[in-house]
Structure formats: structure tokens, C-alpha cells
Amino acid sequence: MARSPALRLVGRRLGAAVIVLWGVTLLTFIVMSTLPNDTAQTMLGLHATPAQVAALNKALGLNQPFWVRYWRWLVQALHGNLGTTLEGQSVNHELAIHLPVTLELLAYALVISVALAVVVAVLAARRPNGIADRISLSVSMIGLSASPLVVGIILVIVFAVQVGWFPVQSNGLGGGLGSFFVQGTLPAASLGFPLFAIYTRLLRADLVEQMQREDYIVTARAKGLSPWRVLIRHALRNSMFTLITVIGLNLGTLVSAAAIIEVLFSVPGVGSDLLTAIGNHDSALIEGIVFVFALITVAGNLAADLLYAVLDPRIRHGSTNS
């Protein structure tokens, strides 16, 4: 029996994902091993004797050659154990606490940006060069040129310091939905605004292009459908497939931006954790977090590809006779 094209796609993408993830762990290890190895010194304090440092290095396995250390880490990681932090905590435990916070933040940012982008792009595409289109163009130009950090700082100054609607620092997103919105909205908006700009431009261009060029749009209009229905039921439907791919491709940028935004707003996610770990030269924690970041990015890309394959009938059935 011939395998479906979607299934083949899954296989290929999964293979690629595994290779990327492995590459990331190796690269992190190489970078970490080029930094001065003062883990033992840090742990023991400045007054420790060289003998004590050497003993601890031996106990931690840090005097082993690079490949041995990498191999040991990799085997452990494959068994689901990412090692121990300098403070003696398991990295897994550390991630279990901080990762959900980051994931919530990312999801919130994505939902805000996609939902707003869809609404604004549809309004803009209804009348190209109309008022809504011009306003959306200006707003998204700002979003395209500003980084999440700049947006974050402006949002803090306006909405936290001046207006006082939201706290300057988040201190955790937990504790009920209301608290989640209060704590999470500014960080999510900072992350989401540049994305919103990208998605809006993309969707708007795709919608206008279809409305002006595609014959199936004329067919839909010839049925007597209203322009809004044609735009939403026919054009937007097809644009969403493109959007899903772009969301997946942007996930890497989003994750790294999240690290900065978490620090800015003191959101206790893995991003803030990573910066602390880097400050402490906590290599096990750094490796664990970088690995998780890579995992989110790769999984996001994979999910976008698969979702696209599952949703778009042209791929699902392997379009041949067109």
C-alpha cells in the first residue's frame, strides 16, 4: 500500500527534528567547554585550596575529557535526566517549576498576536488603501521595526508606570485567571506586538492578492455572497494555511525574545532562569534550558508543518491532477 504523502512528510520532518536537537546539545556543550571551567571554584568559594577544587572537579566528573562528559550527559538526557544544578537541585525539577510559566507566556503572546492580526488584516483587506488599511499599515510598520524589548519598555512606562493598569514586575503568572491576565498581559503584549505586525502584513497581502486575482473568489461573488463572507469564508480560510507555517517558523525568534522579556518583567520562567544560570556558570542548568528552548522551537516547527499537512486538503490528499 502506498504511504500517504502526509505520513511521509511526518517521517522526514521527525528525522530532521531529531538531528537538529542533537546538534543543539552538542553545540551547547562545545560552547560551555570553551568557557573557563570554574564550577568547582564557584561552588567552594574563593578561599578553597587548589586540592579541594581538584577533588570536587573529580567528584563532579569535570576533569574527564570532553567526549566522555558529553556522552555521559547525552545518555542521562536520553533517560530523561538532565543532571544537577550547582545548588544540588535536579535540572528536571527546576524546569518543571519554570517551564510552565514560559509556555503560558508564549501561548498568551501567540493567541493575542494571531487573533488581533486576523481581525485587523480582514478589516484592512476589505478596502485596500482604505482608512483601516492605512492605519493597520502604520501600526504594523512600528511593530516590524521595534524589538520586543523596546515594546516592553514602552509598555511598562505607559501602562505600568503612567496609567498603572498593570504591575511593573510580574512575579509569577500563577494564581487564577484574573491574576494571570494582570501579570501576563504586558509581557505577552511585548512579545506579541512584533509578531502581530508580521502576521498582519502577511495576511493582509495574501487576502488582497486572492481577492484581486483568484477565480474562485469571482465564483464566490457570482453566487451572491456578501464581500465580507467572500473575504472570510473563502480568502481567509486559504490564508490561514500560510499563516500556520509562518507561526511555526517564527517560534525560534519568539522563544529567544521570551528570555529577554522574562528578565525585563521578572517573570519566573526558564528565560530568567537561563540568565541566572549563565551568571552562575551553572552548566548543567544552561544545557538543560537551551535544550528545552530548542525542543520548543523544533516541536513548534514540526507541529506547524503537520498541522498544515493535516488541515490543507491539497497536501493531505497529495495534489496531483491540477
Next chain:
Amino acid sequence: MSEEALLEVTDLRVAFAAGGQEISAVNGVSFSVRPGETLAVIGESGSGKTVSCRAIMGLLPSTAIVKGSARLRGTELIGLPEPELRRHRGAQMAMVFQDPARSLNPTMRIGQQIAEAVRTHRDVSKAEARAEAIELLRLVRMPLPERRFGEYPHQLSGGMRQRVVIAIALACKPKLLIADEATTALDVTTQAQIMELLLDLQDELDMALVMISHDLGLAASYASEVVVMYAGKIVEQAPAGQLFGARGAVRMRYTRALLDAIPDMERAAHTPLPVVAGRPPDLAALPPGCAFADRCAAAEDDCRETAPDLAEHVPGHRWACWHPCAAGDNSENGDIPS
């Protein structure tokens, strides 16, 4: 017209504002369609056939400036506000397009696309619309309609897709169906099947059919009345029997050239037709005289000075030429430069 016309088009003009230029795509077209009649609109590529019928349907882009009149059962369509026009589109008049590969939404099940057309003009439930869509698939002789309902356009052949497009057009049993080169993109065998289907359905549903084509052969076989277009104008018009009868009476050299260009059955689908020699005129700068003069062997000075009007020279037969061919054998055609 003797009988009350279903569609009465009078002096229809369409211009496009494009880059500072004004492209005159349709320049004063008048014709009428009686209920149940088959009218063929023939002309070489770019002669304004598609633009004319899209102007009637109100489907032109906003860059189009439409003037003149098109009355559907007495209702003036030109200049009608979009929400009112929408009530007629798909309900009383519908259209079938040239390229079935592009005229269906690729990501929507074909059944849904038909059901949507049903629900646009009638207050029926989703289930009723679905049942009706399946009925419409049956009407256009789609095999296994229940199964086809859930399929996507790319799963169908070109001919099957065109049947779906026809089913959409017929969803509200319109009184006027405009088929714009509905068979051009199909292979020869399928062309004949789709043409037969359209004529059967026309009979069954008592529709008027406006059949747009660059193929005079189609007009000769199926139409009752023939309108020939060139550079946005009607240049010849007559009942098909009169034009192609035993004593063929085509009077325009342009029409004769189209007749010579009738594709033979061996021609592969999608290959461009052998067209009339010479290039169509620049629609942004139409000459004061006859637009065909530069391509016409019989052209004289008067042709370049003043454009001949379309006039009824013989009862039922109109043409616009200062020096028409003699009535008689249509194939006698030595005077067209090639």
C-alpha cells in the same frame, strides 16, 4: 424585440483606468436575450466578451467604469447598489467560467461550495442544503454524488470540476446562465459532453443561455442567435440558421476569418487557436474609423475615416461594414491577408 426580453443590454460601455490610460474594452454593445433562448457571443481573444458579461453580473474590479444599460426582467443592473445586485447574482442570473481548475476554492469540499450557493438565496437548513447539493450533483450527472460531496476540487478531473461549477451556477435555478468559454479549457471529448449537458439543462430548467466563445463552430452547432464581437463592439449579428445555413450569409470578413479558424478535432486542448491574421487594435487608442481596417483586405480610405454603424441590412441580419462580402458561400474567403 417582439417578445418580452429576459435580458436587454443597450449601449453597454466599459473602460478601465489603467496607469493614466483609459482602456476601452467594451464600446457600445446592445443585444437582447429572450427567455429560453441560446445566444452565442463570439469574438477573438480580447474582443471584450468576458468584460461585457462580467459587467452585466457586476463582477468587474473597481477600476472598471461601466456605462449604458442592462435590464434583467426590467430591473436595471448597471449602477445598482451592490447589496441589491447581490440578490440577483446567483439567483436569477449565474455564470460558468473558463478554467474549472481555478474557479473552485481548492480548500473547500465541493459539496460545501454548492450548498453555500443554495443557502445564499434561500432560507434552508444545513441538512436541506446538503441534500439539495447532492441533488444538484446528480442533476449535472456526477457519478456517485454522495461520495463526491465530500471531495476537494483537486480530486476531480477537469470535466468533473466544470460540472461542479455548473451545479453551483444552477443552485437557485436561474433564468439566465452565462457560460464564459465554459469548454475552452477542456479536452475535445469533455467539451462535447459539457456542451450537451448545458443544453440539456437549459431545456430542463427553461433557462436562457448566453454562450461565450471564440469558436464559431460551437455557435453554429448550438446557438439560435449569434453576436460577433471585435474590439469591444458588435460587428455582425444574425440568427444562426441565417448565418450558417445552406446558403451561408456571413458578411464580415472578420467573421469569415473566425469561421476559418474553427479548430479541427485533432487540435490538442489548451493550444492557442489559429487567430485572424494581424493584431487587435490598441484599446487605449482606438482609430476613428473601422477598428478592423488594418487587418482587412477590402479596406479602403472610407473605412479608415469613419467607422460603419451596425445596421440591419437584411431582415434579422445586422453588420457593420462599408464593403461587406457578397452573400453566398461562407468558405469562399480569398480576400483575408494571411
